[in-house]
Amino acid sequence: MRKDPFPVDTLISEEDICNLSRERKFISKEIQLGHKVLVFGKRNTGKTSLVKNVIAAQWQKKEKKAIVFYVDLYGVKNITQVTARVANAYSWALKRNQPLKGIGSTIVDVLKSFRPVMKIEADGTPTLSLDLDAKRPEHSLYELFSKFNNLYEKDVSILIVIDEFQEIHGIDECEGIFRDTLQNLNPNIPVIIMGSKKHLLSLMFTEPKAAFFSWGQHVEFSVIDYKEYYEYLKDRFNEVKLSLSYEDSIVIQDLMLRNPEAINRICSWIFSNPPSNKRIDSTYIHFALGELVEGRRSAMEEYLKQFTPAEDRVMAIFAKEGGVIKQPMKKDFLKAADVSVSGMKGIVIKLENDAVLYKEKEGYVFADALLKQHLVKFR
Ligand SMILES: Nc1ncnc2c1ncn2[C@@H]1O[C@H](COP(=O)(O)OP(=O)(O)OP(=O)(O)O)[C@@H](O)[C@H]1O
Numbered sequence: 325m326r327k328d329p330f331p332v333d334t335l336i337s338e339e340d341i342c343n344l345s346r347e348r349k350f351i352s353k354e355i356q357l358g359h360k361v362l363v364f365g366k367r368n369t370g371k372t373s374l375v376k377n378v379i380a381a382q383w384q385k386k387e388k389k390a391i392v393f394y395v396d397l398y399g400v401k402n403i404t405q406v407t408a409r410v411a412n413a414y415s416w417a418l419k420r421n422q423p424l425k426g427i428g429s430t431i432v433d434v435l436k437s438f439r440p441v442m443k444i445e446a447d448g449t450p451t452l453s454l455d456l457d458a459k460r461p462e463h464s465l466y467e468l469f470s471k472f473n474n475l476y477e478k479d480v481s482i483l484i485v486i487d488e489f490q491e492i493h494g495i496d497e498c499e500g501i502f503r504d505t506l507q508n509l510n511p512n513i514p515v516i517i518m519g520s521k522k523h524l525l526s527l528m529f530t531e532p533k534a535a536f537f538s539w540g541q542h543v544e545f546s547v548i549d550y551k552e553y554y555e556y557l558k559d560r561f562n563e564v565k566l567s568l569s570y571e572d573s574i575v576i577q578d579l580m581l582r583n584p585e586a587i588n589r590i591c592s593w594i595f596s597n598p599p600s601n602k603r604i605d606s607t608y609i610h611f612a613l614g615e616l617v618e619g620r621r622s623a624m625e626e627y628l629k630q631f632t633p634a635e636d637r638v639m640a641i642f643a644k645e646g647g648v649i650k651q652p653m654k655k656d657f658l659k660a661a662d663v664s665v666s667g668m669k670g671i672v673i674k675l676e677n678d679a680v681l682y683k684e685k686e687g688y689v690f691a692d693a694l695l696k697q698h699l700v701k702f703r
């Protein structure tokens with residue numbers, strides 16, 4: 325049986341990435357020059373896959389002695405958790421890049437301030453992670469970053485990648501500490517910062533008083549061109565003798581709000597349940613969407629449990645509105661959702677912070693096409 329060519333729930337490899345060649349060329353060139361880059365874009369647009377699996381991997385191949393340091397800050401709530409993530413990422417990076425002669429003592433040095441902790445995962449596998457001296461987490465963070473300079477002085481090339489960076493926004497002192505540590509890095513060390521919540525990143529990087537004002541080159545991952553996506557989808561379906569017209573590929577792209585992960589989900593469903601006449605037309609696409617939404621019903625309800633009844637009502641009203649929500653504070657919405665003006669304001673902020681909604685020039689849009697369809701169908 326043929327492997328599903330529409331992977332989801334995973335970082336994807338180079339051959340599965342549709343387009344992004346402009347972003348790839350630009351970021352690769354910048355890090356080669358030792359520059360700093362801020363990569364941002366909506367959720368599930370391929371940022372981590374491209375940077376980690378393609379750009380960083382190729383950069384490392386070109387360098388003689390090289391370390392890629394990758395840390396994901398998703399969900400961190402305080403500076404202790406931030407430092408623990410950085411420490412674990414540090415030990416992971418060094419482990420993966422052995423043997424790098426002559427840096428052994430540096431590693432031992434930095435790891436001395438951490439206590440190894442053995443954990444047993446749900447599936448029974450033991451894993452070793454590092455716990456840090458909780459009394460001085462920021463000190464450990466400075467120490468870890470200063471070791472990058474030591475490594476660099478020993479002719480080790482380093483690429484630092486910090487993912488979901490917006491998560492530190494609002495954590496006491498954290499932005500200041502990162503600003504300081506990044507400023508004290510050797511200026512030749514390239515750094516890529518990534519994030520998926522544009523409004524928070526803009527508070528951190530573009531407001532005049534922001535901690536990272538004028539830091540690095542900014543690269544936005546925006547929607548992929550309709551035609552490029554059509555070629556990608558058509559080729560993959562053609563391999564199993566399924567046909568898709570350009571117009572029908574637009575039906576898929578628009579229904580999925582042009583989000584690559586959502587597009588992969590519906591295409592994966594069609595790939596596993598091909599139409600008997602081998603033609604993927606608009607009727608079959610709508611049928612597939614219905615089945616997909618039905619199949620994900622309980623998982624979606626589970627996800628929705630984190631929201632209050634009022635938030636749930638607002639999401640449902642917005643979903644049924646169709647396209648862009650131009651005026652979320654409209655009287656009709658307030659009445660239908662049974663919320664006050666200030667209540668609605670708070671809900672919209674929460675939905676934006678949780679990346680349920682994105683604010684675009686014209687108004688608010690849903691991030692997740694399948695969540696939107698779920699609300700339309702089941703509320
Ligand atoms: N350019 C693309 N071509 C094909 N599939 C893509 C592309 N970009 C994203 N995807 C799909 O999105 C999923 C998530 O990709 P990835 O984690 O790299 O995105 P991300 O932008 O880092 O997301 P997040 O903001 O949630 O971290 C992949 O498993 C794949 O299904």
Ligand SMILES: [Mg+2]
Nearest residue numbers: 371372373487
């Ligand atoms: Mg990511």
